[in-house]
Amino acid sequence: MPDQKLFIGSHAPYWHNGSSISAKSYHTMLAALPAVVLGIWQYGAPALGVLALSVSCAMIWELIMNIAMKRPASIGDGNAAVIGLLFAMLLPATTPWWAVVAGTFVAVVIGKQIFGGIGCNPLNPALVAIAILMLSWKSMLDFNSALVNYEFSFNMVYPLAAIKGFGASAVSDYSTAGLLMGQQPGGIGTTFGLGLIIGGLYLMLRGHIRWEISLSFLASVFVTALLFNLSDPDKYANPVFHLLTGYTLIGAFFLATEDSSSPVNFVPMLLYGALAGILTVLIRNIGAFVDGVVFAILMMNVANPLLDKIRPKAMGKGIKHA
Amino acid sequence: MIKRPFFSLGKPKLKYPVNDTEEQDVIRVTPIPGRVTFFLEDPYERNEGLLIKPGDKIKTGQKLKLTEDDKDYVISSVTGTIAGISQYKGYLGKTYAAISIDTADEEQWDDKFKEGCQKPTLENSLEFLGCLPGDTGFIPILDTHSPLNTIIINGVDKDILVSTNRLIVQTETDNLKTGIEYLREITGAGEIMITVPPELASQAGETGADVKVIEPIYPNTLPEIIMKSILGKTPPADKTWEEAGVGLINAEAVVAFSNAFTKGQIPVSKLLTVINKDHTTVHVRARVGTHVKEILATLDIETHHGDQLVLGGPMTGHALYSEDLPILSDTDAIMANDKDNVVFPSDCHCINCGECVRACPARIPVNMLIRVLENDLYEEAAREYDLLSCIECGLCSYVCTARIPIFHYIMLGKYEFARIETAEESNA
Ligand code: SF4
Ligand code: SF4
Numbered sequence: 009m010p011d012q013k014l015f016i017g018s019h020a021p022y023w024h025n026g027s028s029i030s031a032k033s034y035h036t037m038l039a040a041l042p043a044v045v046l047g048i049w050q051y052g053a054p055a056l057g058v059l060a061l062s063v064s065c066a067m068i069w070e071l072i073m074n075i076a077m078k079r080p081a082s083i084g085d086g087n088a089a090v091i092g093l094l095f096a097m098l099l100p101a102t103t104p105w106w107a108v109v110a111g112t113f114v115a116v117v118i119g120k121q122i123f124g125g126i127g128c129n130p131l132n133p134a135l136v137a138i139a140i141l142m143l144s145w146k147s148m149l150d151f152n153s154a155l156v157n158y159e160f161s162f163n164m165v166y167p168l169a170a171i172k173g174f175g176a177s178a179v180s181d182y183s184t185a186g187l188l189m190g191q192q193p194g195g196i197g198t199t200f201g202l203g204l205i206i207g208g209l210y211l212m213l214r215g216h217i218r219w220e221i222s223l224s225f226l227a228s229v230f231v232t233a234l235l236f237n238l239s240d241p242d243k244y245a246n247p248v249f250h251l252l253t254g255y256t257l258i259g260a261f262f263l264a265t266e267d268s269s270s271p272v273n274f275v276p277m278l279l280y281g282a283l284a285g286i287l288t289v290l291i292r293n294i295g296a297f298v299d300g301v302v303f304a305i306l307m308m309n310v311a312n313p314l315l316d317k318i319r320p321k322a323m324g325k326g327i328k329h330a
Numbered sequence: 331m332i333k334r335p336f337f338s339l340g341k342p343k344l345k346y347p348v349n350d351t352e353e354q355d356v357i358r359v360t361p362i363p364g365r366v367t368f369f370l371e372d373p374y375e376r377n378e379g380l381l382i383k384p385g386d387k388i389k390t391g392q393k394l395k396l397t398e399d400d401k402d403y404v405i406s407s408v409t410g411t412i413a414g415i416s417q418y419k420g421y422l423g424k425t426y427a428a429i430s431i432d433t434a435d436e437e438q439w440d441d442k443f444k445e446g447c448q449k450p451t452l453e454n455s456l457e458f459l460g461c462l463p464g465d466t467g468f469i470p471i472l473d474t475h476s477p478l479n480t481i482i483i484n485g486v487d488k489d490i491l492v493s494t495n496r497l498i499v500q501t502e503t504d505n506l507k508t509g510i511e512y513l514r515e516i517t518g519a520g521e522i523m524i525t526v527p528p529e530l531a532s533q534a535g536e537t538g539a540d541v542k543v544i545e546p547i548y549p550n551t552l553p554e555i556i557m558k559s560i561l562g563k564t565p566p567a568d569k570t571w572e573e574a575g576v577g578l579i580n581a582e583a584v585v586a587f588s589n590a591f592t593k594g595q596i597p598v599s600k601l602l603t604v605i606n607k608d609h610t611t612v613h614v615r616a617r618v619g620t621h622v623k624e625i626l627a628t629l630d631i632e633t634h635h636g637d638q639l640v641l642g643g644p645m646t647g648h649a650l651y652s653e654d655l656p657i658l659s660d661t662d663a664i665m666a667n668d669k670d671n672v673v674f675p676s677d678c679h680c681i682n683c684g685e686c687v688r689a690c691p692a693r694i695p696v697n698m699l700i701r702v703l704e705n706d707l708y709e710e711a712a713r714e715y716d717l718l719s720c721i722e723c724g725l726c727s728y729v730c731t732a733r734i735p736i737f738h739y740i741m742l743g744k745y746e747f748a749r750i751e752t753a754e755e756s757n758a
Contacts, residue, residue: 014651016638016672019738021645021724022665024673025334025342027731029681085678127681127732215338218684272684272697316695322716323554323692324564 029126032216033086037093039210040262042203044097047196051101051158055196059096061108066092069116079125087126091115094134094262097197098255100154107148111137131309132266139302155193162191167253168298171245176237179245187252194254201252208261217265220277225260226251228285236293244293255301256288263301269309271316280315284308332490334729342689342729344490344548344645346527355501357601358614360628362433365413366619367656368404369426372396375417376427386412388431389440391596393458396427404461404659406440407598407617408433421648422745431619444594450512450587459590461659463600463618464495464582470570471577477518479575480561483510483584485526485534486544486551489643491611492603492663495581499530499537502585507537509588519577525556548645549691549723553578580662600657605643605665606631616657622664623653631666638667645724675727675735679704686726686736692719696726696736703739708747717743 048055070088074081083089095115096108119133120126142149151166158164163181170178182192190200198204212219233247250256255263264270264284271280284304291300308315332344380396388394388406395403410433418428447454452472460469471481483506485499499506510522524539527546534541542560544550550559557576558564571578586597599617604625606612616625622641626633633639633653640647641655643663657664679701686696699715711717720740727737 013633013635013653015633015649015653016636016669017649017651018638018672018675019649019727019735019741020640020642020647021728021737022638022640022647022649022667022673023332023644023728024733025332025729027334027685027729028733029678029731032683032731082678087681125679127679213337213339215334215685219339267684268682270682272682272687273695319695320693322694322719323558323721324719 029085033090035216036090039207043197043200046190046200055101058103062096063089063092065112066116073121091133095137098138098195102154114140127268129268132269151193164193166193175243176245198258204257221265221281222260224278224281225264225285228282232286232289254299259301264305273319276315276318280308346546360616360625363620363624365432366408367430368619370404371402372427375425384412389438392440405596407619409437410434443596450591452516462583462586463659464580467578470572474572478577480521481519481577483524484580485524488551489646490548491605492643494601494603494662498581505585505588509584510539554721603663607666607668618659619656621654621656636669638672640665676733678732681732683731685729689725689729692721700736703743708743711743712747
């Protein structure tokens, strides 16, 4: 052929809306930033250390697994960094380095890579890691003893532990405004309620997380807590308290919404969020753990494939092709 | 390229950009080229015993058939000599005989049509008008056993940025009206409707058809969605449209139908929307079979090695590897895409973000479908994940965060599934 001008063949569509996995990851990290920055400001260098170590370890584990499994390097998509960041946000600032290394190993290798990498994990990797830590080194995630050396102007008793031990009166001096502004002990990136809400709103409006899940989760935490509260106001805290303490907010906006382990159809999303919310409050109020978010979401992760079978009927026609 | 909006809570909405420039009504004309090529469907890939052979003289409007018994034919759009007949494999493995004709200096019209057909009838339309410019469904409309309840005339174009049929409604209202009268006469259809964008509603009213306004937002303009929104039903999966009593035809074909009888000549030129690299559009008229190169030259559109050239629009067109391929009678648009804007698919797997599920107008669980398709489980895809419900809009690929070529997988899946079914039928 004299004319060597050739064109690129590909299948329709020839346009793309420009979204990508890496953009999604970076937006998630951006949204987490307010909460993270307050954590660093409150807990100082140790918090920064935990965050940096966790993010870099998660990425290194990912790279090692890529090499081991002979897959193209995937750390560029930012997903490993997100897992590392979220994992660190859940930890107290005083977490020892070896726990961070081990935790990120669990998250990235056991939580994600052995299932086949991004999109194949049945459970939220960061939650798998934190759950293993909770079960293996119980005291490490006891925020009261972990943060004992910090002295702030606000009440330094972990609110969910206080209510579990002493009933609603023990937490009467946490004000809603204070909780929103991060005046409570807890994980590095879990205490700044307002920051998490801003981040969550950003992610919802930009469509990076599925709003149905976040909102149904929060609504159901609220309603379930309200029912408990009405039944025995002395024993059970008010619903707003439950919304703003522990892992509720980070759970709603960053953990329950993890793509691979949550449903995508409308009704299942609502059910998933709602059931996770109910479980959270049940575990908190009558279960064995101080905070229920981790196990509630993990349990719903397990139920997800089943839930997501509830879906609308597809359109009734196939196009004939010869 | 329409990007993801800043706020994105629901489905993507791809509005058709409104063109209000003067240029819009100008139709440029590509002169008759030195060579044209026609694709004539030939499932048997025959080489011998053909009615036509290189060296044959052909007149404009002449009917070309491979053998006497064949049903399929093309109408030559030029006068000239057959230069060659070769085989061509098209989309989804369809095979064609590619007939190229070197054009002569002087045009001569074949008068078989003129002599035989004074008035529109079912027989002469079937005999001569099987590949009208703009045609997508003329023969099926005519060739049904019981009269259709409804014929829908497309005055909106299927794909984004394409405005071929819209321009026809705008500029050829009178011919459209005549065409609709003929159509009513020969088909005996109960109802004839025309779909148009809002700004053409009153003009379309003059045609005598029942006007249905379609908001020009993709994918509202796809045939299945149109059918659903104006008739409230979608045909069941195992029937064709015609079996369900509905026919669909482009406005351009209706105008061509009317012109054939009012002018005594089978129309042989096609109106096209050409989408330039910067997404500006122009209209051009060219003989069916003109090579894309010729058309781009008329419009001074430059292309380079490594660009992309598409027959059709950005969501549903077919990419060409060479500009020496022709436009067909149903090519509504040509799109040139700069090499910097070519979308490359990735081999990353689905991250389950759910964007495709939100976007899919057919309510298909695309996130699950893509998983089974990637593993070649075509029967499972059809049985459990609604492969055959796909209406081929391409939105899932358009929004996919992982940039999986989902639409490609789906079309491959449909093709493979059809093969499995035929194999099973012939074994049974
Ligand atoms: S191409 Fe098919 S599966 Fe994809 S969005 Fe359109 S209808 Fe749904
Ligand atoms: S848009 Fe792509 S990555 Fe997201 S769920 Fe659909 S197929 Fe998976």
